[in-house]
Amino acid sequence: MASFINVLSRLTPPPFAAPEEYDGLEYRWKLFVFRPAYFKNEVFLLGALLFYVVFFFVGQSINAKKAEKWVSGYRDLLKRQFSSPDVNGLVRDGHSDFFTFSTGRRNVESLHTIFRLKPYHDLAQTVFLTVWSLVDLQYSPKNELQLDFKLFSSALPHDFVWAVVAKDELKNIKDSRWDLTFTKASENSNLPPNMSIMSELADVTEALFKSTAILDALKDPKIAPYFRSLSVTDQPRERPSKLSTPEKHVILSLVCPSSSHVDDLNGLVSALFPFIDSLTKVSLRPETKTKLKKVRETFEKTLKVEAEQTKKEELEQAREDQKAARRKVEEERVSKLSAAEQQKILERERKRSIRKSQGKSVRKV
Incomplete structure (x- = not known):
């Protein structure tokens, strides 16, 4: 109990000691004293x-x-x-x-x-x-x-x-x-x-x-x-x-x-x-109607091309996301294997990469 009181005494801030030489304006009410000169910054903020x-x-x-x-x-x-x-x-x-x-x-x-x-x-x-x-x-x-x-x-x-x-x-x-x-x-x-x-x-x-x-x-x-x-x-x-x-x-x-x-x-x-x-x-006039209709048909074709291109990009992005997800699953699976099994997988991937590069070289020739 004594230690708890000691901790509280340390956390309690010291009482404000008003300097005796203060001779400015102050307001007193019972135990309370308000001296405006000490609150100049607070006045501006307020x-x-x-x-x-x-x-x-x-x-x-x-x-x-x-x-x-x-x-x-x-x-x-x-x-x-x-x-x-x-x-x-x-x-x-x-x-x-x-x-x-x-x-x-x-x-x-x-x-x-x-x-x-x-x-x-x-x-x-x-x-x-x-x-x-x-x-x-x-x-x-x-x-x-x-x-x-x-x-x-x-x-x-x-x-x-x-x-x-x-x-x-x-x-x-x-x-x-x-x-x-x-x-x-x-x-x-x-x-x-x-x-x-x-x-x-x-x-x-x-x-x-x-x-x-x-x-x-x-x-x-x-x-x-x-x-x-x-x-x-x-x-x-x-x-x-x-x-x-x-x-x-x-x-x-x-x-x-x-x-x-x-x-x-x-x-x-x-x-x-x-x-x-x-x-x-x-x-x-009929020719006016034709011109107005042609402008709108041209813009509609542009929107259709843009929509097709957007759809194509979304499909490509979806395929890339699926590939990335599969790679992540495979990487997590491999990380749980022993060091020897991981080495075998790495060696197999290396040989596959060599075969692919050789195949490309043969096709170029």
């Missing part, structure tokens, strides 16, 4: 922690309010257009990503409204993004808002990729949207000077611009700060690795406006619905 916590909650609130303001501003429009608007309300995925889902409309299977906002809640990421935007002048993080309309197959009788894109997005859009690599950029007199057309063929643009509602909406100067692209596509946004049934989408990509400017995009969003309905009437 302040930094408090700042980080406040920054997190304020940033989180900013993003949530931005998304909620948009949803509440367009709820009436969605109620008029969909039988099931805003299914489950605004869904949060982390602190900077939000989305809503609407369904139940002619020609539209579903609408995903997707918010990808800047990480205002994360101090480290915010500082990094700010510094990097100063280093790389081409890098400009944005609060992204995307309205992704998935169409019924009957809503668009043709297969093509087409888009109207803000000119300041042209440099980077093909890196983020593989489907737009099918297109070529060009000017169009029907559009404002800050926008370009990305289309596979001119006939497609002529057919789509018969809908004057969307043209008038695109000419509205209020949308210029927020508009990024409007696309109609039958291809996935990322390059597929195998053949799949194509899905047709109308995608409006925007910079999410501030709470006070949510209504600036009302005309553009409202015009999307008659534009989508007009796609059922799109008519293309």
Whole structure:
């Protein structure tokens, strides 16, 4: 018992001895004495922690309010257009990503409204993004808002990729949207000077611009700060690795406006619905249809060749794995044999290698 007490006495830290010459500010309460001068570093650390916590909650609130303001501003429009608007309300995925889902409309299977906002809640990421935007002048993080309309197959009788894109997005859009690599950029007199057309063929643009509602909406100067692209596509946004049934989408990509400017995009969003309905009437020339079909058939052949090559490589890798497994089993079996038996096996392998090398030499001659 005495030894145990002795051990505990050694582990117990010595009592704090306050220097007698301390003449600074101090607070006393019974046996407790608090002298702030001894906790200068702790004050700075506590302040930094408090700042980080406040920054997190304020940033989180900013993003949530931005998304909620948009949803509440367009709820009436969605109620008029969909039988099931805003299914489950605004869904949060982390602190900077939000989305809503609407369904139940002619020609539209579903609408995903997707918010990808800047990480205002994360101090480290915010500082990094700010510094990097100063280093790389081409890098400009944005609060992204995307309205992704998935169409019924009957809503668009043709297969093509087409888009109207803000000119300041042209440099980077093909890196983020593989489907737009099918297109070529060009000017169009029907559009404002800050926008370009990305289309596979001119006939497609002529057919789509018969809908004057969307043209008038695109000419509205209020949308210029927020508009990024409007696309109609039958291809996935990322390059597929195998053949799949194509899905047709109308995608409006925007910079999410501030709470006070949510209504600036009302005309553009409202015009999307008659534009989508007009796609059922799109008519293309026979030669245009042939060219579009040929492009897709060529790409499908490329995917088939890649799939066959991948399958071949997987089979070869599987055979190599089986050989390696058999070698490992054989090595484990041999390791358990006596030294004499191991020597016999090694000698047999050596003779087999000599015969193989001699056979190769004879065939070469």
